[in-house]
Amino acid sequence: MARVTDLSDEDLDVLRLLSRGHTTDAIARELGVSERTLRRRGRLICDRLGVKTPIEAVVWAVRSRLI
Incomplete structure (x- = not known):
């Protein structure tokens, strides 16, 4: 299970958007990043949270009341 500290402020910005x-x-x-960089960050976020898709990451963040 991921901890809130596993996510940076930038990660949370991505999830909010x-x-x-x-x-x-x-x-x-x-x-202010390339799409390639953003996709890479999305994969890292998913890995940190133990989910498979960015949508699952958003759901995790909402349920955890981070966004």
């Missing part, structure tokens, strides 16, 4: 329905392109622009 995903939860609001933003596209990968829009999130990358908002955060």
Whole structure:
């Protein structure tokens, strides 16, 4: 089980934007990173949380009251 400290502020920003329905392109622009970097961060977030998809990561963050 992941701990809240496993996620950085940037990770939480990604999850917040995903939860609001933003596209990968829009999130990358908002955060000033490439789409490739954003996809890599998404995989790392999923690995840290022990989930398979970014949507599962968002659900985890919502249920944990992080976003």
